[in-house]
Amino acid sequence: MSFTVGQLARLTGLTVRALHHYHAIGLLEPSQRSDSGYRLYTQVDIVRLFRIQALQRLNLSLEEIAAVLAKNGAPLPEMIAQQLDELDDRIEKANALRSRLSQLHEVLTRGGEPVAGDWLAAVELITQYDKYCSSDELQRLLVYSNAEKDQWRAIIDELREAVRRDVPVQSEHAQTLADRWMQLMLSRVGGDIALAIKMKLAYQAQPDLQARMQAQSGLDPATLDYLTRALRHGNLAAWARHLDAPALERLSMPDDRMRELLRVAGELRSAMAAGEGVDGIGVQSLVAEWEALLDEFSGGDAAIKDRMHQALHADALLQRRWALDASLMEFVQRARNVGRNGRGIHGRA
Amino acid sequence: MSFTVGQLARLTGLTVRALHHYHAIGLLEPSQRSDSGYRLYTQVDIVRLFRIQALQRLNLSLEEIAAVLAKNGAPLPEMIAQQLDELDDRIEKANALRSRLSQLHEVLTRGGEPVAGDWLAAVELITQYDKYCSSDELQRLLVYSNAEKDQWRAIIDELREAVRRDVPVQSEHAQTLADRWMQLMLSRVGGDIALAIKMKLAYQAQPDLQARMQAQSGLDPATLDYLTRALRHGNLAAWARHLDAPALERLSMPDDRMRELLRVAGELRSAMAAGEGVDGIGVQSLVAEWEALLDEFSGGDAAIKDRMHQALHADALLQRRWALDASLMEFVQRARNVGRNGRGIHGRA
DNA sequence: CTTGACCCTGACGTACCGTCAGGGCCTAGA
């Protein structure tokens, strides 16, 4: 069974011109032609068109879409899961915008005059409304080799096995698995941990997401819990090599704060990669966040905080866990040394 | 208090270039300049920017937005209400797409292979996702003269007064009001009743919408109910002039079917205006819907249906109520006469 | 007085199509 352009256009709500265009740029070539030269689209073309549309919804350019599809990236189930994720994001944003707007509406109908800040916030919500991820970030996520997929599957299988056999999370085996997981995750997002955070891939705690993650990757809640505990134990164990017992006692690292530190680390890495100076306001404000988080972790004890810093600077295991490396830590050190001498007036993009 | 372009850009998430562009085309001119020629944006500019962004969300082009704003159209509360409406629409569509996608996902993870129809439906939902209304339709709705606003207010006030005084809906006064309401609504959408339906302006029954309608126009639920009953009574009274008592008994016109007939009538009008032939498949399928609805209304009695047709053809009051007129009914008649001789193969846009 | 982040005004570039133009294909009805 096959469709002509016009039929396909009617069925999908696209225009004939758009389909022609996709053909012209080699994005979607009909798999058949009639004797008279009519384009004939078949099942495979339709599925490809679905993927194209799905990717376009994520604001990828046609060129980027072509690149993703060319690499056989994004197997269908993962892609659909991604779509679902994005839809949730949209719904969330729609609700945020909605409440902001109805608040404005209320003020206006009561005869009030909202202040500039209210309008600005509303404008920002509108402009942010249909942004999900920057497209190069997305592209990295969507291009997924089969080898990589196997690696995930292997780790997850081993994790599940460990759960079944009741292997303690403190065991070396469990710790190795946790380490491999972290490594794979980092390679997956090209070292951009901030992106991973944004995509809720790491330390995620959303209820509904777990079900989808399970369907997508076979990572059921029990296994996920095991993994989380293993990561958490590994983290503490790593710190234990640098702190004494009382200091460890004081250590307080709730999940969301850990995520924050990961995010800040990721953004610092981006800043460094972008060649930003250590005294730039962007880097400086990130370092300020960094300091605040370490303050929190150390319970406000400057000595502990200092030891933590040194540990992060020197310990490769810790660095792996926190997506850091020596050069990044050096960057952070320099930024800290610049200290309060930054100008601190002009913002950053 | 004022902002430079860069500041405004950061605060709103827009780019400096975009703001420059808006200035270049005269859409948003900063109300001040610094001595050195820097653009300075103040509160009024921010509010205008909000309106621009809000309208852009509805897929109006910048030119169209400029036109709307130039006519002082779309007072803020109404605009925000419109935004809320659109957001609801989006959320609805997002949920529709979501369920369709998760169904696909389920089939895929079970190892199944969805058929072409499933993919097509998904693609269609995606492409329809961010369409709300065609922009000329929207523009008609957004450009709202003050005189018109006063007319609405006047009718609503009189309706409320009628409710308070317990004027029966059968009274001439109530009927006149209902008639004026219908007339105003038709003029509001330029006679395009299908649009009114789409915008849920007529015979709407959404729960949450009523609250907003009240805030927007002062039309509280009680008054709305009164109006609805008046319209309903007027409709039956109009038919009573053409049908005998037993026929009236059989008449069955639930709200949603009435809306359907209004929609079909509106689309027929569009088709006629577009110069489509009475034998085109588009018109023919609309007429088929029309016939089916009349069958339903008449309870399947061909004689009653026939009388209804004649009444619609001849009675100006009925025509006003149903957004018809003599020329449209003639068009319908011709289309019906063409009957089953149409080709019925090629679709329409 | 320099430096670096900001601002200005052009001016050209780009993505994703919309919209003809000029011409062939195909099927139903005369």
Next chain:
DNA sequence: TCTAGGCCCTGACGGTACGTCAGGGTCAAG
């Protein structure tokens, strides 16, 4: 068999909403 009307083809130009330089002033801090 012819023709009309709807579909299809391949160019080719146009258009919107900006992105992205280029070349050059502005401003505050050190």
